[in-house]
Amino acid sequence: MSSPSIEAVNLSKRYGSFSALSNLNLKIEGSKCVGFLGPNGAGKTTTLKLFTDMIRASEGKALINGISVHENKKKALASVGSLIESPEIYPSLTPRDALSMVAEIRGMPRSDRKKKIEEVVAEVKMEEWLDKKVGKFSKGMKQRINISAALLSEPEILLLDEPSTGLDPRGMSEVREIVKSLKHKNRLIFMSSHLLNEVSEICDEVAMIDHGKLLVYDKLNNVVSRFSGDGGEIIIDVGLSRDIDDQTISRSISSLSGVVSAEKLEMKSLRIKFSGTLENQEKLLSDLVALKIGLVSFHPSSSALEDTYLNMIKATL
Amino acid sequence: MSSSSLKADPVVLPNLPSSIAQIGVMTKYELLNYFRSRRFFILLIIDLIISSIFTALVAYYGVSSFATAALGFYSFWWGNSITLVVILSGIFFGGDAISGEFQNKTGYFLVGNPLRRSSIYVGKWIAALTASLIILAIYAAIAIGNGIYYFGANLPYQFGESLIFSVLYLIAVLGFTFFFSSLFKSSSMSILVTAILFLFAFSLIQVIVSTLAQVEPWFIITYGSGIIGNVLTDPYPTTQTVRGGFRGDTSRVFAVSIPEGIAILVGYFVVTAVLGLLFFERKEFT
Ligand SMILES: Nc1ncnc2c1ncn2[C@@H]1O[C@H](COP(=O)(O)OP(=O)(O)OP(=O)(O)O)[C@@H](O)[C@H]1O
Ligand SMILES: [Mg+2]
Numbered sequence: 001m002s003s004p005s006i007e008a009v010n011l012s013k014r015y016g017s018f019s020a021l022s023n024l025n026l027k028i029e030g031s032k033c034v035g036f037l038g039p040n041g042a043g044k045t046t047t048l049k050l051f052t053d054m055i056r057a058s059e060g061k062a063l064i065n066g067i068s069v070h071e072n073k074k075k076a077l078a079s080v081g082s083l084i085e086s087p088e089i090y091p092s093l094t095p096r097d098a099l100s101m102v103a104e105i106r107g108m109p110r111s112d113r114k115k116k117i118e119e120v121v122a123e124v125k126m127e128e129w130l131d132k133k134v135g136k137f138s139k140g141m142k143q144r145i146n147i148s149a150a151l152l153s154e155p156e157i158l159l160l161d162e163p164s165t166g167l168d169p170r171g172m173s174e175v176r177e178i179v180k181s182l183k184h185k186n187r188l189i190f191m192s193s194h195l196l197n198e199v200s201e202i203c204d205e206v207a208m209i210d211h212g213k214l215l216v217y218d219k220l221n222n223v224v225s226r227f228s229g230d231g232g233e234i235i236i237d238v239g240l241s242r243d244i245d246d247q248t249i250s251r252s253i254s255s256l257s258g259v260v261s262a263e264k265l266e267m268k269s270l271r272i273k274f275s276g277t278l279e280n281q282e283k284l285l286s287d288l289v290a291l292k293i294g295l296v297s298f299h300p301s302s303s304a305l306e307d308t309y310l311n312m313i314k315a316t317l
Numbered sequence: 318m319s320s321s322s323l324k325a326d327p328v329v330l331p332n333l334p335s336s337i338a339q340i341g342v343m344t345k346y347e348l349l350n351y352f353r354s355r356r357f358f359i360l361l362i363i364d365l366i367i368s369s370i371f372t373a374l375v376a377y378y379g380v381s382s383f384a385t386a387a388l389g390f391y392s393f394w395w396g397n398s399i400t401l402v403v404i405l406s407g408i409f410f411g412g413d414a415i416s417g418e419f420q421n422k423t424g425y426f427l428v429g430n431p432l433r434r435s436s437i438y439v440g441k442w443i444a445a446l447t448a449s450l451i452i453l454a455i456y457a458a459i460a461i462g463n464g465i466y467y468f469g470a471n472l473p474y475q476f477g478e479s480l481i482f483s484v485l486y487l488i489a490v491l492g493f494t495f496f497f498s499s500l501f502k503s504s505s506m507s508i509l510v511t512a513i514l515f516l517f518a519f520s521l522i523q524v525i526v527s528t529l530a531q532v533e534p535w536f537i538i539t540y541g542s543g544i545i546g547n548v549l550t551d552p553y554p555t556t557q558t559v560r561g562g563f564r565g566d567t568s569r570v571f572a573v574s575i576p577e578g579i580a581i582l583v584g585y586f587v588v589t590a591v592l593g594l595l596f597f598e599r600k601e602f603t
Contacts (some may be wrong), residue, residue, distance in 0.1 A: 015603075044483040054602035074587030077431035078333055079490050094351035098345065098426070133353075144401075149426070153331065159429075259332040292567040 004079070004156040004188040005029035006051060010060035013212075015048050020046045021212045023060070026130060028190060028205075028217075033183055035199035035220075036192040040174030040210040040312055044192040045085060046054060047209070048161045051190075052082050081155035083146050083163055091135025095121060095145045100173055106153045120148040125171075139166040140228060147175065151182075159220065160191040164198065176202050184285050200224075200305040208312055215312050224308050229314065236281075236305060238270040238288065256287050274300070343440020344447065351410070351448050360409045364402055365450055368459040371398065380467045388551055391476045394460050396546035399479075400539070402456050403449075403487045404515040410445035411494025412508035415597055416501040429600055432560045434489065438495070438597045442590075445491050475548050482545045485582045489538060490515070490579035492586040496593030499600065515539070533571045541581025544574040 009025040021043040067076040098140035124144035164172040207217040351357040400574035418424030501507035521538040526534040554572040
């Protein structure tokens, strides 16, 4: 089985004396989704632009499937779909025109083009707009077409820079579904995002960057447990179907095993700080159910990544 | 982390079209954009207005007020207007060809695809040339139509030469405007500067250099374009030394010869094409 890869070797980018990316060494290989996290200005877009030869490296190399993007862009990007910094399509063209252009540039067989274009446009729910001029589209509609353009040639590698920018909540969840479905097709997805719940839901691994420096690259679980698990706490948000009184919280819930603290967020939700293993978490969930407080939701993961993120980023300021 | 102890098979890359084919795709969609965005039709209308003015002048004052033979007729019509038509094409199709891709972020849509940057540049250039040639052909057809109406169907061979030189000038102008637009990141700025250069600046420098400094302005593209009109003049004008000025000084009036003119236009095209490609190749999509 073939295995797609992207690799940064001592990759650096300076603007004048300002270092936007310094000495990035990162190799991602195989079919997986890697979330690329970091605060504004951390260097995420810079990294993705270096991987698509939109900007030149000051030092080092960006390799895709072992091929240098700068030296042999055409070959390196042959099986890469990318979406970086919300590009614009000529306003007088329709999505069908723009996607046909991409299809022809990428040499998709003529017989497949029409069907494939209609498929990807349906995937981003823009069928009705296929033959309307892009100039009149809203930001989110354009972003949907950009996503479909990245998916069009069924590339093995997807480089996505905040793909859900500008999308409505349904659009964001559709993007998550699209990315999830791609994971089953032997794809490598490298995706920057500020949506930690998105990343923790769909990504297998995360890379974190700040001030142009890579802080960590590891499996999502490892990152979370390494930087907030041991000694630290996980935050669990609990949703309830009815109001809960303070006594129940302070007496029953706070004394459950592993619970560090519990506080009421709103009328029908609780935030529990918890420390323990996954098995302890399972126990906590069943204990909460047994309390018959009207438990309807139990969300540990996203906040755990958020905690990690905040810890990591704070540490380098 | 991922234990890739097993050597992975090389990834099978899809078969991409040749760069030539990709240039063709770029040209096709750029032309589609010209037609859809009405840019082409606006320029066509401007050129039709110029044609109508000439047609009306000749019809109203009578052809004999302007020319007594076919060659003189084409000299009056073609010689006086074609450089403007070419320059307008250069401004419309070349003025923001590259800068617009940055300002409007349309370049970002293409540049992440597996094609050489030079293919984008060349494809767009060929589209601009094609669109300009269509307009030039229509403009020529109207001039020729009038010429045939007044002086019969035998076209002077010099007009054929002038046509060829006009196309050469068009190629040089588009080479230049594309190069120039690759220096800017703002559409309107690059259009404005190109327009000022071709409509005023070059002619002004030419006048200053040739009349005041008495140097042949061989380094100016508009001087080279002089062959388009010169070839329609019989006999072909040559550089003259004339007596004039208050103290009876001699001064020279320069006329570009055909080989010189061709060399200037070809030189401009080659240099600006190479520079434009280099600039675009190195330009950053920041
Ligand atoms: N053209 C440029 N000239 C100078 N500095 C630049 C340029 N482009 C980016 N930078 C700087 O490089 C740094 C990294 O920017 P980058 O766009 O990669 O951040 P990012 O991680 O994508 O941030 P965000 O989350 O806001 O998108 C920033 O500090 C930015 O100011
Ligand atoms: Mg960014």
